[in-house]
Amino acid sequence: MITTEFLQMLLRFLVSIIANWIIIDRLYYKKSKRRDFYFTFMLISIAIFFLVFFMIFILEDLKGKTGIGIGIGLFGIFSIMRYRTDTMPVREMTYLFVLIALSVINAIAASASIVEILCTNAIVIAAVWVCERQLKVQPCKYVQYDRMELIRPDRYPDLKADVEERTGLRVKRIEVGGIDMLRDAAVLKVYYDLADTTVASSIDGKTKLKQEDFYSSLIF
Secondary structure, three states, X not given: OXXXXXXHHHHHHHHHHHHHHHHHHHHHHHXXXXXXXXXXXXXXXXXXXXXXXXXXXXXHHHOHHHHHHHHXXXXXXXXXXXXXXXXXXXXXXXXXXXXXXXXXXXXXXXXXXXXXXXXXXXHHHHHHHHHHHHOOOOOEEEEEEOOHHHOOHHHHHHHHHHHHHHHOOOEEXXXXXXXXXXXXXXXXXXXXXXXXXXXOOOOOOOOOOOHHHHHHHHHO
């Protein structure tokens, strides 16, 4: 038999999944095109919602123990942000935090009306949209560069022209990093115009590929 709590869960889940989809698909994925994080964000937000909802309402009969259990559970949920096999970029970490927080709010706000929940979700979505509009992400690549005579500050125009010619990118600015005098090589961080390419590559910031990168390219 379908209970009132179950119908309430379905309604809250509908609000949660729509809000999360707007943030992930319309705001995050539209700019980054990272299918791997799309997969992670969507499934984690769904799992967190059901975990918190059932933790609140199924364990309701435990009375006083519920408060302690909820506190420990929420601590564990936000600790999941360290669940990763590789370093997660700051932007993706922020999205993960927002999605987890929104899923928890939608599941735990039992005393709030549906209008209040909708307004809360709308405010979060609007905040993410404003930040995405105002703070544009400029793509960059790490380049191992061999022409050491061009990394001098007075040769910057020549360095920029050489990098543009050899990479085919419209370079905005270049930062010189580590310099290896023994091998006559330097590391450059090249910022370029995204209009020259379709989307920013997910491996732009890498200089070496790990074994798991080959498997992830096959899956996603």
